[in-house]
Amino acid sequence: MAYRPNYTPSVQELRALVSCGDLGSVSRAADALNLTQSAVSRSIRALEDRLGVQLFHRVRKRLHLSDAGRAMVHDARAILAALDRSAKMAMTFGKGGDVLRLAVLPTFAATWLIPRLPAFFALHADLSIDLASALHPVDFDESPFDAAIQRAVMARKDTEVMHLLDEKLIMVASPSLIAIGQTLSHPELASYPLIQLATRPKLWNDWLQNEETPPIVRLQGPRVQHFDMVISAAQAGLGIALLPAIFAEQAITAGTLHQVHPRMLNGPTPYALIRPQSRVDSAAMDAFAVWIKTAAQA
Structure with a gap:
């Protein structure tokens, strides 16, 4: 040799x-x-x-x-x-139980998943979860993740996709900007800054084009990168926001945001649990899948 x-x-x-x-x-x-x-x-x-x-x-x-x-x-x-x-x-791995490595959209993790995890650990105290932020489709061949929680459209080939929650967008604002109990008409929107999501720039256009009145020609308001920034900007009174209802839930309960228009907009794709077909034989992951599906249906 x-x-x-x-x-x-x-x-x-x-x-x-x-x-x-x-x-x-x-x-x-x-x-x-x-x-x-x-x-x-x-x-x-x-x-x-x-x-x-x-x-x-x-x-x-x-x-x-x-x-x-x-x-x-x-x-x-x-x-x-x-x-x-x-x-x-x-x-x-030295903790004595299985570790689930999950890649999750950060706002989904912060506003929906993490507040519910105590219920999961009450049922499965022997399991641990490592959460990582993932804004882009996960390549399971190149990453250590067991699963991802993302929009279903982000799933790559050779994955199994389990529907969790439909995306329903609502219009919210801080009470400091719009008084609680006040609802806005379409023409009144032009008087307020509209917080825009840079990664999904068509959200406001999708909502406005479903109205029967003329569209707002030019959107004005701050532009941010992620939904968690949209939430913070809206809570600070920087403008009106379109948010998935599941992301706005905590802030509405806390009174820092409230819904200012009765209509909901159905998002183009649901949130889903995405698993690589090459790694579906996992009792721990199966237990998590059953739990999160039940939590999503509650």
């Missing part, structure tokens, strides 16, 4: 590289890593010798990254971060 040289750096070499690149000094890097200066110097020297490139320029006792060093530090930082995440994830 032909000899293949091993160019792969050790974790200690990567840590030394990143620290020296960030701090510009072997002594400072040694202090940060709780190592001796000679250990850090040996790691850098061994890495340069093995790769055959100079990773640093030494100028007046300062270390300056070379082009090769700069490129490698960028990748090394990502590798170390990934290892750290992997180690922390592995630690969760």
